[in-house]
Amino acid sequence: MAPRSLFEKVWDDHVVVPESADNPAVFYIDLHLTHEVTSPEAFTVLRSRGLKVRRPDLTLATLDHSTPTVPVRTLKDLDLVSEPAAAAQIKVMIDNCREFGVKLYGFDAVERGIVHVIGPELGITQPGKTIVCGDSHTSTHGAFGALGFGIGTTEVGHVLATQCLLQRKPKTLAINCEGALPAGVTAKDIILAIIGKIGVGGGTGHVIEYRGSAIRALSMEERMTICNMSIEAGARAGMVAPDDTTFEYLAGRPLAPQGAAFDAAVARWRRLPSDPGARFDREVDIDVSALTPMVTFGTNPGMVVPIGQPVPADGDVSFRKALAYMGVEAGKPMLGREVNVVFVGSCTNSRLSDLRAAASVLKGHKVAAGVRMLVVPGSEQVKRAAEAEGLHQVFQAAGAEWREAGCSMCLGMNGDVTGAGQLCVSTSNRNFEGRQGIGARTVLASPLTAAASAIAGRIADPRQYLAA
Amino acid sequence: MEKVTVITSRTVVINQADVDTDQIVPARFLTTTTRVGLGKALFADWRYDKTGAPRPDFVLNTPAAAGCQVLVAGNNFGCGSSREHAPWALLDYGIRAVISTGIADIFRGNSLKNGLVPVIVDAATHAWLIANPGAEVTVDVEQRHVKLPDGRTVEFPIDGFARYCLLNGVDQLGFLLNQSDAITRFEQGRAWQP
Numbered sequence: 168m169a170p171r172s173l174f175e176k177v178w179d180d181h182v183v184v185p186e187s188a189d190n191p192a193v194f195y196i197d198l199h200l201t202h203e204v205t206s207p208e209a210f211t212v213l214r215s216r217g218l219k220v221r222r223p224d225l226t227l228a229t230l231d232h233s234t235p236t237v238p239v240r241t242l243k244d245l246d247l248v249s250e251p252a253a254a255a256q257i258k259v260m261i262d263n264c265r266e267f268g269v270k271l272y273g274f275d276a277v278e279r280g281i282v283h284v285i286g287p288e289l290g291i292t293q294p295g296k297t298i299v300c301g302d303s304h305t306s307t308h309g310a311f312g313a314l315g316f317g318i319g320t321t322e323v324g325h326v327l328a329t330q331c332l333l334q335r336k337p338k339t340l341a342i343n344c345e346g347a348l349p350a351g352v353t354a355k356d357i358i359l360a361i362i363g364k365i366g367v368g369g370g371t372g373h374v375i376e377y378r379g380s381a382i383r384a385l386s387m388e389e390r391m392t393i394c395n396m397s398i399e400a401g402a403r404a405g406m407v408a409p410d411d412t413t414f415e416y417l418a419g420r421p422l423a424p425q426g427a428a429f430d431a432a433v434a435r436w437r438r439l440p441s442d443p444g445a446r447f448d449r450e451v452d453i454d455v456s457a458l459t460p461m462v463t464f465g466t467n468p469g470m471v472v473p474i475g476q477p478v479p480a481d482g483d484v485s486f487r488k489a490l491a492y493m494g495v496e497a498g499k500p501m502l503g504r505e506v507n508v509v510f511v512g513s514c515t516n517s518r519l520s521d522l523r524a525a526a527s528v529l530k531g532h533k534v535a536a537g538v539r540m541l542v543v544p545g546s547e548q549v550k551r552a553a554e555a556e557g558l559h560q561v562f563q564a565a566g567a568e569w570r571e572a573g574c575s576m577c578l579g580m581n582g583d584v585t586g587a588g589q590l591c592v593s594t595s596n597r598n599f600e601g602r603q604g605i606g607a608r609t610v611l612a613s614p615l616t617a618a619a620s621a622i623a624g625r626i627a628d629p630r631q632y633l634a635a
Numbered sequence: 636m637e638k639v640t641v642i643t644s645r646t647v648v649i650n651q652a653d654v655d656t657d658q659i660v661p662a663r664f665l666t667t668t669t670r671v672g673l674g675k676a677l678f679a680d681w682r683y684d685k686t687g688a689p690r691p692d693f694v695l696n697t698p699a700a701a702g703c704q705v706l707v708a709g710n711n712f713g714c715g716s717s718r719e720h721a722p723w724a725l726l727d728y729g730i731r732a733v734i735s736t737g738i739a740d741i742f743r744g745n746s747l748k749n750g751l752v753p754v755i756v757d758a759a760t761h762a763w764l765i766a767n768p769g770a771e772v773t774v775d776v777e778q779r780h781v782k783l784p785d786g787r788t789v790e791f792p793i794d795g796f797a798r799y800c801l802l803n804g805v806d807q808l809g810f811l812l813n814q815s816d817a818i819t820r821f822e823q824g825r826a827w828q829p
Contacts, residue, residue: 183821184814190796193814195821197829205718207668212808221818225829233666252666259668296829303717303741319719319745320670321807329811331818335794337740367653368711368737401714403740435827467653467714485652485709578662578716587685597715599657601680 170442173408174339174374177314177439181297183331194334197296198225199326200282201269203260204232204580205301209324210263220267222330227291228264228271230257231281232302233580236543236570239274253581267327280546280572283307283514287391288548290420294409294436299326304514304596305404306397310390311417312409312439314374317398340373340402341447344381346456351630353524354389355516355594355613357381357453358396359461359471365451367469370402373448376441377407381455387416388520395515396596399468408440460629462501463598463611465489470598474616474628475502492600493608494588501610501626507589509540509567509621510603511614513577516594517545521614522553525594526561528618528632533565535624540567541583543575567621579604592620638804639750641775642731644704647694648768652709656742659713659721673720674727695728699769704731707764711735713742722746732774734781736761747797748807754781754791776801 171179178194186192199222206228213220220226233253239245242261245254264271272279278289283304286292294312299305301323308315318332325332342361362369375397382390390407397405407413414433417423424432459473466489472478478490480497490497495504511517511525522544534540542562544550550572553559559569576583577595579602585591587606594617598609612620615629622632664676681693689696706725712735713721722745725733732752743753752774756764763783764770773782776798780788793801800807 184817188795189799191794193811193817195818204665208670208719211669216808218812250666256666256668293829301717301719303715317717317741319717319741319748321719321745321748325808325811328808329814329818330822331811331814333796333807333811367714368739371711371737371740398715398741401711401739432827467655469653483652484650488651578657580662580665597655597657599655599715601661602657605661605680605685 170444170446172339172441172445172447173312173376173406173439174314177295177297178336180295186335191333191335194332195297196225196299196326196330196332198227198286198291198298200286200298200300200305201226201228201323202231202282202300202302203256205320206323207256207259207263208320209327210267212324213267213327218328220269220327223268223270225330226269226327228260228269229279229282229285230260230273232574232578233257234573235581236573236575236583238571241274245274250581277547280548281514281517281574283395284518284545284549287311287387288420288546290417290423293417293423293432294413295439299332303398304395306402307391307395307514309394309397309404309406310387311413312406312436314404314406316403337403338373338448340370340375341450342375342377342453343450344377344379344453344455346381346454348381348384348455349458351615351633352458352460353613353615354385354392356458356461357455358393359463359468359611360458361453362396362400362468363461363471364453365400367399367467368401370397370400373402375400375402375405376447377405382407383410386520387412388518391518392515396468399596409436460613460616462616462626464493464495464501466492466598466600468596468598468611471611472501474626475500502628504590504626506538506592506620506625508585508591509534509538509617510576510591510593510595511617512541512543512545512575513595514545514574515596516614517543517549519549519552521594522549522558525614525618526558528615528629529565529567529622530561532622534567534621538621538624540621541570541576542567543570544572546572576603578602592617592626636748636750636800636804636806639731639752639801640777641773642704642752643771643773645769645771646705646707646734646764647700647703648765649694649706649708650765653711653714654708655715656713656718656721657715660718660724665718665720670720670723672727673724674729677724677728702729704729705734705772705774706730706732707734709735710737712738714739717741719745722749722751726751734761734764747801750801752776752801756781756789756791760789
């Protein structure tokens with residue numbers, strides 16, 4: 168057999184009916200994650216056609232997108248703190264899961280959290296699986312050598328009813344990352360630099376495999392940050408070959424295989440990495456040793472610069488509109504710009520290591536006067552682990568708000584928003600116009616840069632705080 | 636899904652690249668549990684000011700845009716979130732085809748499943764369409780081409796299966812349900828179980 172890439176091995180292993188000139192492949196899904204925002208209409212379709220969920224055992228639901236991040240333990244609490252439409256949507260999710268027999272991690276569950284945080288955390292995200300969710304950041308799960316990608320609500324219905332999707336095989340893009348990452352430069356900076364290099368449409372039609380010594384050296388949480396933002400380069404999926412780092416992360420997690428079954432799984436997972444000589448449709452090389460902290464300056468994640476560098480000039484109409492929206496001038500750096508809000512959270516950067524990174528900078532400092540800082544753990548488990556080591560006290564002592572798990576200000580669906588014209592340094596994934604609130608200006612950055620900026624009240628280089 | 640064969644309409648032009656699905660439907664409208672009525676949320680932050688009044692300078696609020704069923708937009712249209720609310724909103728508003736030099740993967744797939752036709756054209760044709768808003772064009776799914784006002788036709792790529800589904804109003808869920816036996820065989824014959 169010809170050498171195959173990681174993606175091709177996972178693809179081949181899930182083809183129920185091969186694709187032809189006339190028809191796409193019937194493609195099997197091993198894990199379907201659902202949440203309250205993109206599933207209601209899919210359940211409605213099942214109900215109207217008298218269909219059941221084919222594999223409730225391969226389906227998991229959580230509440231994350233439209234959930235408030237103030238404490239909610241009961242549905243009565245929800246009505247008190249939530250916007251009515253958001254509360255109604257959450258109740259529809261609870262009812263749908265009960266009616267169709269889908270396991271839901273609701274407000275009473277210690278497992279609840281952002282869908283892309285809890286899958287890995289529970290150990291149900293595993294190498295070689297196909298994982299989908301009605302959410303574009305499902306690419307996150309690729310960090311384990313799974314094929315994870317976002318789908319629309321119609322496809323959510325397809326998977327609920329048949330556990331399959333109709334798919335054309337995408338192309339492959341290898342991104343080779345070599346070199347040692349300098350101090351103060353993080354996985355977030357690597358992926359922002361990659362998107363800046365290939366563009367927000369650069370990965371369209373492709374599945375990315377992140378490769379090279381710099382990727383091997385990353386922890387699982389760092390790999391998740393990188394795979395998470397594959398969609399911001401237009402690629403539906405991004406993958407990293409599973410290795411000992413992956414297996415060590417999964418060992419002992421509640422929904423991972425246990426004992427002899429785990430050993431058997433590891434033996435199977437070790438066959439997944441791309442074969443020597445595997446061909447990719449495209450390849451891109453990145454030297455991470457040359458990177459600095461990155462910040463976005465415009466209204467998509469490809470509009471990004473090294474933190475000290477001036478914002479570039481471009482006569483393009485879309486480019487000029489973005490700069491006008493951000494109130495940014497070409498030729499001047501983002502460094503030093505006044506900050507109103509700092510958000511640490513989202514499926515990109517809300518895991519324990521992200522919170523530790525932000526706390527390491529913040530410890531012994533205060534959030535600058537006039538700056539609101541919101542720290543939102545990715546899951547209840549992350550929240551508990553952070554509290555067990557006192558991170559919440561570091562944030563609270565500095566003057567930041569410590570919240571309940573959820574998507575929160577990444578997309579501003581239930582109360583957590585940045586005001587019009589305000590600038591938010593955010594560890595999330597999208598700096599689109601209005602993403603964090605009507606008229607809000609988002610600057611994407613790492614947790615280190617976000618924390619440094621909170622202290623300074625201005626966009627700040629975290630390396631000055633690390634050196635001190 | 637209703638059959639889609641030929642769409643003839645004047646164009647409305649949004650000359651901007653990388654229009655993301657947060658612009659097409661801002662997230663605060665996603666608390667709905669139904670696809671009905673999302674047309675009013677389409678491009679909400681570009682269409683309305685703080686008070687909810689239409690912004691006269693936004694193209695969809697101009698008299699010339701009334702009744703247009705074909706949207707011409709910049710490269711990489713529909714990037715970002717997987718929200719199917721984006722094609723739902725476009726269709727509910729009355730847009731039936733989107734023409735660009737590039738359309739994001741998830742949005743393209745969602746569009747095809749709802750009868751919104753994604754049309755990719757070459758840069759020169761695109762530049763002409765951008766420069767000539769209101770041009771009457773015909774998007775012909777059967778012939779796989781766009782017909783321009785001068786009678787010239789420009790082919791566009793469309794997957795054969797997607798085209799078949801559009802032309803015949805085929806529901807892909809029905810197609811998948813018919814594969815039930817093959818799916819069961821696959822599940823039973825796997826080397827490992829998820």
